[in-house]
Amino acid sequence: MARRIIVIGSGAAGMSAASAAKEGDPSAEVTVFTEDEDVAYSPCAIPWGIEGRIGWDGIVMHTPEFYEKERGIKVYTKTKVDSVDDSAKTVSAAGKMYPYDSLVLATGGKVFIPPIPGADLGNVFVVRTVRNGKDIQAAAKNASKVVIGGAGVIGLELAVSFRNMGKDVTVIEMMDQVIPRIADGDMAGIVQRNLEEMGVKFVMKAPIQSVNGDGKVSSVTAAGNEYPCDLMIFATGVRANLDIPKAMGLDVGQLGALIASPTMQPYRRGRLVPDVYVAGDLVQCESAVMPGATMSQLGSTAVKQAYVAGSNAAGLPPKVFGPVASPWVSVIGGLQIAGTGLSSGLASWYGIRVAEGISEGSTRARYYPGGKMLRVKVLGDRYTRRIVGAQIIAGEEATGRIDWLTSAIVSGWTADDFMARAENAYCPPTSMVVDPVVSAVWDLCNKLGQ
Amino acid sequence: MARRIIVIGSGAAGMSAASAAKEGDPSAEVTVFTEDEDVAYSPCAIPWGIEGRIGWDGIVMHTPEFYEKERGIKVYTKTKVDSVDDSAKTVSAAGKMYPYDSLVLATGGKVFIPPIPGADLGNVFVVRTVRNGKDIQAAAKNASKVVIGGAGVIGLELAVSFRNMGKDVTVIEMMDQVIPRIADGDMAGIVQRNLEEMGVKFVMKAPIQSVNGDGKVSSVTAAGNEYPCDLMIFATGVRANLDIPKAMGLDVGQLGALIASPTMQPYRRGRLVPDVYVAGDLVQCESAVMPGATMSQLGSTAVKQAYVAGSNAAGLPPKVFGPVASPWVSVIGGLQIAGTGLSSGLASWYGIRVAEGISEGSTRARYYPGGKMLRVKVLGDRYTRRIVGAQIIAGEEATGRIDWLTSAIVSGWTADDFMARAENAYCPPTSMVVDPVVSAVWDLCNKLGQ
Numbered sequence: 039m040a041r042r043i044i045v046i047g048s049g050a051a052g053m054s055a056a057s058a059a060k061e062g063d064p065s066a067e068v069t070v071f072t073e074d075e076d077v078a079y080s081p082c083a084i085p086w087g088i089e090g091r092i093g094w095d096g097i098v099m100h101t102p103e104f105y106e107k108e109r110g111i112k113v114y115t116k117t118k119v120d121s122v123d124d125s126a127k128t129v130s131a132a133g134k135m136y137p138y139d140s141l142v143l144a145t146g147g148k149v150f151i152p153p154i155p156g157a158d159l160g161n162v163f164v165v166r167t168v169r170n171g172k173d174i175q176a177a178a179k180n181a182s183k184v185v186i187g188g189a190g191v192i193g194l195e196l197a198v199s200f201r202n203m204g205k206d207v208t209v210i211e212m213m214d215q216v217i218p219r220i221a222d223g224d225m226a227g228i229v230q231r232n233l234e235e236m237g238v239k240f241v242m243k244a245p246i247q248s249v250n251g252d253g254k255v256s257s258v259t260a261a262g263n264e265y266p267c268d269l270m271i272f273a274t275g276v277r278a279n280l281d282i283p284k285a286m287g288l289d290v291g292q293l294g295a296l297i298a299s300p301t302m303q304p305y306r307r308g309r310l311v312p313d314v315y316v317a318g319d320l321v322q323c324e325s326a327v328m329p330g331a332t333m334s335q336l337g338s339t340a341v342k343q344a345y346v347a348g349s350n351a352a353g354l355p356p357k358v359f360g361p362v363a364s365p366w367v368s369v370i371g372g373l374q375i376a377g378t379g380l381s382s383g384l385a386s387w388y389g390i391r392v393a394e395g396i397s398e399g400s401t402r403a404r405y406y407p408g409g410k411m412l413r414v415k416v417l418g419d420r421y422t423r424r425i426v427g428a429q430i431i432a433g434e435e436a437t438g439r440i441d442w443l444t445s446a447i448v449s450g451w452t453a454d455d456f457m458a459r460a461e462n463a464y465c466p467p468t469s470m471v472v473d474p475v476v477s478a479v480w481d482l483c484n485k486l487g488q
Numbered sequence: 489m490a491r492r493i494i495v496i497g498s499g500a501a502g503m504s505a506a507s508a509a510k511e512g513d514p515s516a517e518v519t520v521f522t523e524d525e526d527v528a529y530s531p532c533a534i535p536w537g538i539e540g541r542i543g544w545d546g547i548v549m550h551t552p553e554f555y556e557k558e559r560g561i562k563v564y565t566k567t568k569v570d571s572v573d574d575s576a577k578t579v580s581a582a583g584k585m586y587p588y589d590s591l592v593l594a595t596g597g598k599v600f601i602p603p604i605p606g607a608d609l610g611n612v613f614v615v616r617t618v619r620n621g622k623d624i625q626a627a628a629k630n631a632s633k634v635v636i637g638g639a640g641v642i643g644l645e646l647a648v649s650f651r652n653m654g655k656d657v658t659v660i661e662m663m664d665q666v667i668p669r670i671a672d673g674d675m676a677g678i679v680q681r682n683l684e685e686m687g688v689k690f691v692m693k694a695p696i697q698s699v700n701g702d703g704k705v706s707s708v709t710a711a712g713n714e715y716p717c718d719l720m721i722f723a724t725g726v727r728a729n730l731d732i733p734k735a736m737g738l739d740v741g742q743l744g745a746l747i748a749s750p751t752m753q754p755y756r757r758g759r760l761v762p763d764v765y766v767a768g769d770l771v772q773c774e775s776a777v778m779p780g781a782t783m784s785q786l787g788s789t790a791v792k793q794a795y796v797a798g799s800n801a802a803g804l805p806p807k808v809f810g811p812v813a814s815p816w817v818s819v820i821g822g823l824q825i826a827g828t829g830l831s832s833g834l835a836s837w838y839g840i841r842v843a844e845g846i847s848e849g850s851t852r853a854r855y856y857p858g859g860k861m862l863r864v865k866v867l868g869d870r871y872t873r874r875i876v877g878a879q880i881i882a883g884e885e886a887t888g889r890i891d892w893l894t895s896a897i898v899s900g901w902t903a904d905d906f907m908a909r910a911e912n913a914y915c916p917p918t919s920m921v922v923d924p925v926v927s928a929v930w931d932l933c934n935k936l937g938q
Contacts, residue, residue, distance in 0.1 A: 052923060080853065083916045092916070096855030258722075337921050338914040345907075352834075359906050364912035376913055403530065405546030437918045438888020441911070441925070445895040448909050457795075458808050459898050461891070463815035463826055464788040466542070467532045468887045471500060471787050475891070480795075 043351050044129050046119050046282060047144030048072030050080070051318025051340035051347075053100075055142045056111050058348025064284070066352060070105070070113045073132050076168045077113055082337055085192065086169040089199035094168055113453065117441035120284050121360055124314055138349035140313050143283060143296075143304070146345065147276035147335060149318035152187075156249030162270045165192060174271065182206055185258045187246050189216040191368045191375075193273035194229065194231070197238045197366040198371045201457035207241040208267070210246055216376070220366065222382045222394075225375065225415060225429045232371050241265065242318060276335055278320040280393050286311075289318045291331050295322040300358040302347040326448040327379045327426045329389060334364040345457035363427075365444040367437050376440035379427035379447045382417060392417040392426060395482025399474035401435045403466035415452070415480040416443070423452040423486050435468075439475050453482045491516040493801050494579050494586060496569050496732060497594030498522030500530070501768025501790035501797075503550075505592045506561050508798025515812050516590045516802060520555070520563045526618045527552055527563055529570045532787055534621040535642065538628065539649035544618055572736050574764055588800035590763050591747075593754070594732060594794065597726035597785060599771035601639075604880075605720035606699030612720045615642060624721065631719035632656060635708045637696050639666040641818045641825075643723035644679065647688045648821045658689045658717070660696055660710045667825070670816065672832045672844075675825065675865060675879045682821050691715065726785055728770040736761075741781050745772040750808040752797040765797035776811035776898040777829045779839060785813040815894040817887050829877035832867060842867040842876060845903070845932025849924035851885045853916035860884050864928040866893070866903070873902040873936050875929070889925050902933045 043066050045056045052070060060068045068076070076098050083097040102113035119131045122141065129194045131137045149164035151157050161181070163174050178184070184200045186193045189211035200207045216233075217225045229242060244261035249270060251257065257266045279294035289305040291297040296304050298321045303310045309448070325332040339362060346359040367376035395416045402409030410433025415482040418428040428443040430436045446456055457480060462473035472480075493516050495506045500744045502520060511519045511880060520527070526548050533547040552563035560764035568718050569581045572591065573808035579586045599614035611631070613624050618913045628634075634650045638644045639661035650657045661668070665676045666683075669788055694711035699720060701707065704800035714844045741747040741757040746754050748771045753760045768790040775782040789812060796809040835842045853861030860883025867877040878893040907930060922930075 080916060080921065082914065083853065086856070087670050091857065092714065092855050097853075097855075098915075127608075158582055220729065294629055338912050338923075341921050342911070360908040362911060365911050366914035367915045369915060369917040374918060378911075380915070403533065403547075405533070407534070407541070407543050435888055437913050437915075437923075438885055438890075438892055440888075440913045441923070442888055442892035442895055444911050444913075445892055445899070445909075448911070449895070449899045450495050458810040459895075461792070461812060461815050461828075461894050461898070463817035463828070463887050463890045464532065464786065465817045465819060465887075465895075466530060466536060466547075467819040468817050468824060471530065471892070473788075473887075487557060 041139045041353065042137060043068045043140045043142070044138040045070045045142040047142060047318065048077035048128070049144065049146045049318060049340065050112065050337045051146065051344045052142070052144035054341045054344035055144055055348035055351065057109060058345045059352040060109055060111055060461040062349045062352030062354045064215060068111045069136065070111060071117050071119050071129070072113065072115055073118050075115050077105070077115065079168050080337060081166055084165050084168070085195035085199045085348040087171045088175050089202050093379060094172060098168060105308060119282060122282055124286060124311055127313065137160070140315065142315045142317060142347050142351050143320065143431040144316070144318045145279045145282055145320050146275065148279045149272060150275045150277045151272050152246060152274060154246060154248055156251065156255070157272070159249055160254035160270070161268060162249055162255050164272050165196065178205070178381060179270055181275050183267040185210060185265055185267040185270045185272065186273055188275065188436040189218070190251055190273060190275065191366070192228055193370060194233065195369045196271060196273060197233060198236070199287050200415055201236050201238055201379055208241060208243050208265050209266065210241045210258065212243070212245045214243050217409045219384065220377050220381050221375065221429055225431055228431050229370055229373060229375055232373055280320060283320065291322045293331050293333050295323045295333060296320050300360065301350050301356055302343055302359055305432040315351045317343035317347040324361040326363045328390065332362065333363065334362050336364055336366055341362060361448065363444045363447045365440045367440060374432045374434065374436040375430070377427070377429040377443040378440050380417060381427060381429070385417060385426060390426065393420055393482060393485040395478045395480070396486055397477035397481055399470050399477065401432060402468060403470055406466040412474045414474045416478045416482045418453045418482045418486055420486065423454060425451055425453055425456060443475060453479050453486060457483060491589045491803065492587060493518045493592070495591045495592040495594060496579070497596055497768065498524055498527035499594065499596045499768060499790065500562065500787045501596065501794045502592070502594035503528040504791045504794035505594055505767050505798035505801065507559060508593070508654040508795045509802040510559055510561055512799045512802030512804045518561045519586065520561060520566055521567050521569050522563065523568050524617055525565050527555070527565065529618050530787060532618055534615050534618070535645035535649045536623050537621045537730060538646070539652050544622060548618060550573070569732060572732055574736060576763055577763065590765065592765045592767060592797050592801050593770065594768045595729045595732055595764070595770050597810065598729045599722060600725045600727045601722050602696060602724060604696060604698055606701065606705070607722070608700055609701045609819060610704035611718060612699055612705050612722070614722050615646065621809055627719055628653060628655070633717040634719045634721070635660060635715055635717040636721050636723055637708070638723040638725065639668070639690065640723060641667060641816070644683065644820045645725060645818060646721060647683060648686070651686050651688055657851060658691060658715050658868040660691045660694050660708065660715065662693070662695045664693050669834065670827050670831050671825065671879055672865060675881055678881050679820055679823060679825055682823055686821050690772045730770060731772065741772045743772045743781050743783050745783060746770050747772060750810065751800050751806055752793055752809055765801050767793035767797040774811040776813045778840065782812065782814065784812050786814055789814060789876060811898065813894045813897045815890045824882045824884065824886040825880070827877070827879040828890050828894040830867060831879070835867060835876060840876065841870040843870055843932060843935040845928045845930070845935055847924040847927035847931055849927065851882060851922050852918060853920055858917040862924045864924045866928045866932045868903045868932045868936055870936065873904060875901055875903055875906060893925060903929050907933060
């Protein structure tokens, strides 16, 4: 009898797990349940969709019909799963019972909205689904003043999109810098100044107290001041969506997300739950930088976990998902900013004392025309000399470099290992003979002392 | 008494070693001897200098006067070192004897010219020094047909430069593909077709037999056919310049270059030579891919070795230079091509059986406008599953990715390690959610079998 594989969730994790499972066992019956109306889209693309730089059809990779016809995967959209019984191995949805041999939970995350008055007013949005994006785009037509709550990466990407649409944009942030958790103040400051030059206004160290209006938002109050607006977006982070996992009694870790084994299986009271797999924003990861858990919540992480979960759900030879440094990148107002591992702030929060190596160079040889700025910062643990984090701001070519530094971090390289073992390709039109990544690590070695 | 450090050679290796030595011991007397008239320039930049895209002043990083005034390093240009006595610890140059405490040999390489008739005719050049570049530029003014001997990276960069100058360009290559030693045929074919579309003509599998002319070159004969030209350049590879090391009796390895310890010291009859260090194109390296030696001959490798040699020459705590994968990159006719570790051809030459993983994607999400092609090939050892080489062709963003793959290779990662441990940053305007590098390794895993 064909193996029955059920996937709950249709984001990057859910659809990738379904595809990996079907690819691993082509004879399997793979079924996806999702409350969403669209599947397999990139939530990271929504800021550019709102601005109209990319079409909504473009960011939806495939339709449910495509999955059914081309991949042999059945997708039930707008279908809520009511319960899972993992001893009977059944899923109950829309009044019907579906038996499974393997189950993948990929229910993702929910945007966290601070519990403040008025958050449910009209023209107040979050950015998670294509539907959210379309609603914001429609509302933006008649809006001139936009307030964005939260100066994280998504908040800043939205700020640029709305400026490009000619709106008056104010970003309100509780902390004293933009991209507060994952970027250092000096790097974040470059991004903020660049956005200020584009006309984005910032209100820092200002917790949002209320959203005000009569039916629709007309202003936002933060740190005692009122900011008029006719459109407001909460970009205040994502929490794991644990409705089903909690009903199943699965173990939740100290970061408020599911604990998973390297094989991407969840636990119940410390024991692996047979034939159940998890992937995506609802899972906490093992950190590659220090003992303990970390939240990744990146599309790229979700897809990687999904390959493991899907492949294992299909009964292939076991695959494992390793500890993460969680590299990220964004383009904010023409500048690429990227990071991996710990920021200085996170390191300090964990009690890790770091030294900083910094280098400013170019994406080409200094004498070659057209080079763009490339600033690299590398953080090293003062005790072990291990590289524990890095950040890059550049006009171009940040992505491969942050992935390179990520490999060094997950390999446990010290700054000295990096100097002895890392190599960089060189050609005047693409790079400096000593890449700023290497120069930054060299500076870090000096800061750590001989 | 101040430590006396003498450096022989003024290329990337020599000047970087001198700078590292002076930085390491600011009280040292650092002296550089060079036969060249310019110092500290990038030979890799010469093709773009000939075309006029960059000025000759630009590619000379610093003048001898700069080194003397700003860094306290004495540079003797156009000065031949006649002999070295490493037991008396003296260097003899221009009739004078200079004592040293530490010596760095960085005499680089010489362009190899096949021993054929007519190679010494007028308007026949090699590309190594700024002087070569200026001479070629002057000769090109009155030349309309250019023949380039050798379809390696330098030969192809020159071909593009001459096409951009409106010349009729023919590249004559002994092997059956361009970039024969370090690139695979399928990747090289993409580059060759791109150049053919630009109007560059290729004559393949054609060893050059003679250069013909009366005083000046008027044609080149290869594989029995005659190709008229009024300018001819040999881009036929570089051999270690061993005049001084051989006179010193230093050990030369099986690849025809000096053997060096990880501390960048040479050997004589198997024993380290005290207080002598080496760096750059005259040294063979330890391979990070397999047991044994490899030639790197890259500017980036030279600089890295020079830091180690210079720092050790200054008596700092010992630094070491590790085994290399030798990543390289070039821009040839608008396409970036990069590689690291073994090519399929080299692997086969060494007797290593490889499988190939290939992925074709984009430098942005598929739906995001402006993405450029990104083709990645990864080679894995069929027995150990280790990644032993990789090549990239891309419209942009190849450099960081090849450095990333290089770190994986020198860490000894198998294809499976890469899938479990590597992570890629993602954002629609800069990358795909699964980077083509990861997809290529995934393909490699499948090719290697479960």
